[in-house]
Amino acid sequence: RFGTEEQKRRFLVPLAGGEYVGAYCLSEPTSGSDASNMSTQARRDGDGWVLNGTKSWITNGGEAGVYLVYALSNPNVPKSRGITAFLVPANPPGLRAGKKEKKLGIRASSTTQIFFEDCRVPADAVIGTVDEGFKIAMATLDGGRIGIGAQALGIAQRALDESVRYSKEREAFGHPIADFQGLQWRMADMATRVECARMLVYRAARMKDAGQSFSKEASMAKLFASETAMFCAHAAVQMFGGYGYVRDYAVEKLFRDAKITEIYEGTSEVQRLVISRHVLR
Template sequence: MDFELTEEQRIIQETAARFARQELEPVAAELDETKNREILKKNLKKLAELGFNGLAVDPEYGGTGAGAVAFSLAMTELGRACASTTVTVSVTNMVAEVIQAVGTEEQKRKYIPPLCDGTFYAGAFGLTEPNAGSDPAAMRTTAVLDGDTWVLNGRKIFISSAEYAGLFVVWAVTDKEAPKGKGISAFLVEPDFPGFTVGKDERKMGQVGSSTNELILEDCRVPRENLLGELNQGFKIAVTELAGGRIGIGSMALGIGLAAMDFATQYAKERIQFDVPIIQHQAIQWMIADNYTRLEAARLLLLKAAYLKDRKKPYMKEASMAKLFATEAANKACYDAMQILGGYGYTKDFPLERFYRDVRVTTIYEGTSEIQRLIIARHYMQ
């Protein structure tokens, strides 16, 4: 196996790292404190101009065409600086990829370019509902064909980027008589469609710089041609095409964990206790060694999943393994990094407090750790 990056992958990684240092890191704390969406949107626009919104999308539709490995590398570097920005970019990439995978040629040419070039600040997924989280097949939102339009009714919750998204992929039940999960379809919904409303922004523990909203669909009219993929096959899209999102979130979590450990390690070299820098104490050394080892293992799992995806080989199990391990490892890294800083780590004067809050949700969204374990286990039960 060749562990060397291609020149293109290396350039993308370096560009993401440089952008994170120069553009994201200086404003990350302010974005977290103020929720100033203009700061977020300004950097989203810049990232789009650099080609980060369609890293695995064919250049024919405005993408970069660099693949899933490049996507993982970029999300890790951006995640080191600002999780709120990175999660937005990750989801936008996945919206563009899903359309590329199952959309019609007309849909691809209409919706992918504005996602990639920043005309749309973001793309969003409307899947989760109050009674359908880890069990999306239990959704209650419905879609009924009325002439040349689909009429959607229902509610979606915890929708990332909804306030400024230019396009939504929304799932709804189109055959109430079908077995659970078999009568669901996906639709491309624009925010100005009649009957579509973006609701309240959730008050969250972390990643507060990005919006997380409720969607309200009240007789929302969607053109017939905006059905995405085959009728009644939407659940398959949700459980297969979105697996790539686990690579994105896992990679972002890795970046947060690395940033936390890098900061804590540097601090440990400078903090004097018992007449020596605390990095000289074995307790601190072991925390540093264990966390960097776990994070490196997470990196390898993520890149393997991305490698398989790039080669169009089955990667769902590997993506679940990578997402599970990377997010859990990143949470542990942030916990230990805060412990190394002691009381200082608990204050907002240092970035560890923000990293700690931002990383926590990574084991919850895009499939909880428990769901990832179920997916992995079922593979070995076959």
């Protein structure tokens, strides 16, 4: 959408072909939800740019084949109007990944800081227009929220599936625990929330594919699906009892993995802010 034909040929084709993964470098140690309040600098130097700064919480850090980096390129205007996006190939001089974070969940993907120390990139590394990168960042997050909603939906569905299976196998007081009304109602709530989340995610994805405005719908899908993932994972652990607290069963992992869906691509609080702004227009 924003890249040149040459950038698409160079980066999009191998990304789509699975030759390597990408990394999205927006957050910093002191700017998370307030994404435009970044400190990473992009300074013009001859026919290129020099990047300096630190990015935090970077998925695929140290393993990506290309980094999409946002940096402050014009300090003389409000920050949201002076940010430029750059496509930076892996391992140029001046780009360094920090140690892998020891995370609560999603441990199969690396998360690191990325350090830029006089990292020189050519002029054709700019994606879109100079000083208008923040628009790209926000548009990218809208689409990414649908993906996180889908991730959360999968976690919630698995938690429900595991709970249904376990409730039919586990017996207490001479009956499968599926016979107890309290657990039946809990699974009814889980199933209802899962289906609601599914419809919200599918609607947002359909609107995106149709080229319609979908920012509000993406935030709704991400908000509801992520909170459904937490609800269902918590309910599953509770239903499993002590077995839900050990690694022999999948639900403890689902519980750990669910939490991040309420945080990245915009916290639940940010999603509510986005939704309310659309509602109040």
